[in-house]
Amino acid sequence: MSHLFYGVAYYDEYMPEDRLAKDIALMRETGINVVRIAESTWNAGA
Secondary structure (H helix, E strand, O other): OOOOOOEEEEOHHHOOHHHHHHHHHHHHHOOOOEEEEOHHHOOOOO
16 A cells, blocks of 8 residues: 555534634644545434
C-alpha cells in the first residue's frame, strides 16, 4: 500500500452549521484524508 489513510468520523448533524469550515480546516491541517459522515442517518427511514 502506497498511501496511508488517516481519518475521522464526523457527526455534522450535531454541530452548529457555522463550525463546519473551521472543522474542515483543522482536519486538513492535521493531515486527515478520509472522513466518514452521515452515519447516524442510515436508519432515519426505518
